[in-house]
Amino acid sequence: MSLFEARDLTVSFGGIHAVRDLSFDVREGEIFSIIGPNGAGKTTVFNLISRFYDVDAGTMTFAGEDITALPVHRVAERGIARTFQNTELFEHETVLKNLLIGRHVHRRTWLAEDLFFLPRVRRQDLAFREKVEDVIDLLDLQSYREQTINGLPYGVRKMVEVARALCIEPRMLLLDEPSSGLNPEETEDLSFWIEDVNEDLGVTIIMVEHDMNLVTRMSHRVLAMADGVELAVGEPREIQEHPAVLRAYLGD
Numbered sequence: 001m002s003l004f005e006a007r008d009l010t011v012s013f014g015g016i017h018a019v020r021d022l023s024f025d026v027r028e029g030e031i032f033s034i035i036g037p038n039g040a041g042k043t044t045v046f047n048l049i050s051r052f053y054d055v056d057a058g059t060m061t062f063a064g065e066d067i068t069a070l071p072v073h074r075v076a077e078r079g080i081a082r083t084f085q086n087t088e089l090f091e092h093e094t095v096l097k098n099l100l101i102g103r104h105v106h107r108r109t110w111l112a113e114d115l116f117f118l119p120r121v122r123r124q125d126l127a128f129r130e131k132v133e134d135v136i137d138l139l140d141l142q143s144y145r146e147q148t149i150n151g152l153p154y155g156v157r158k159m160v161e162v163a164r165a166l167c168i169e170p171r172m173l174l175l176d177e178p179s180s181g182l183n184p185e186e187t188e189d190l191s192f193w194i195e196d197v198n199e200d201l202g203v204t205i206i207m208v209e210h211d212m213n214l215v216t217r218m219s220h221r222v223l224a225m226a227d228g229v230e231l232a233v234g235e236p237r238e239i240q241e242h243p244a245v246l247r248a249y250l251g252d
């Protein structure tokens, strides 16, 4: 069953089509990768799904709901979380604080209640903290929890970003180039965490990634795109050998 469906997505900037007539489905429980040369439109697709950009045309549905015009602040509560191509964390705050902020979207109390610190708020705060500690355990971040972001190795920062996304308990997680800037060992670790998140937590994953080894090893299906359009979609091996994909990467 499809969890997410994109139909004929189109968006352009100053006359340049960043994405054009793009359709694809992501099945529940899948690791679905999007590949393509620089400027192909991969991050733009994420910006459309997470509603940072509006479509010029086309529709998106998530869990049966039309999310094409969903307000950006509603995306997380529907169960969609993302990480960024360049990590966006609060540099001078601790890992723990960054995760508590990430979780904030699930708060159900009113601001006025917060001010008076009513029992319901206290209970929620405790539940938040427990969730955050679960995520810290899951991603093995215990030894970093009180450290500030700006002192962390790059590989750890990337994991903190994944952790922050997980704190909203997403049904679908969008990862934009998770392995960029990581060494081979860190990339290996990352791939295991992503598999755990997918298999143990049942989170559906859309991953934009340039590392073809990682893509081939981890993905159930791959969408290849270039210049805003689909080149091919299928199993990793098919895509790797697809003539249109080879042409896009290597030229004629």
Ligand SMILES: Nc1ncnc2c1ncn2[C@@H]1O[C@H](COP(=O)(O)OP(=O)(O)OP(=O)(O)O)[C@@H](O)[C@H]1O
Binding pocket: 013, 016, 017, 018, 036, 037, 038, 039, 040, 041, 042, 043, 044, 045, 085
């Ligand atoms: N906000 C924007 N304003 C103007 N042009 C944009 C904007 N966002 C994306 N574009 C353009 O859309 C095209 C696709 O960009 P996008 O960032 O989606 O590519 P990408 O596939 O993620 O590339 P990379 O692999 O380098 O990250 C590019 O030509 C880019 O310059």
Ligand SMILES: [Mg+2]
Binding pocket: 042, 043, 044, 085
């Ligand atoms: Mg990009």
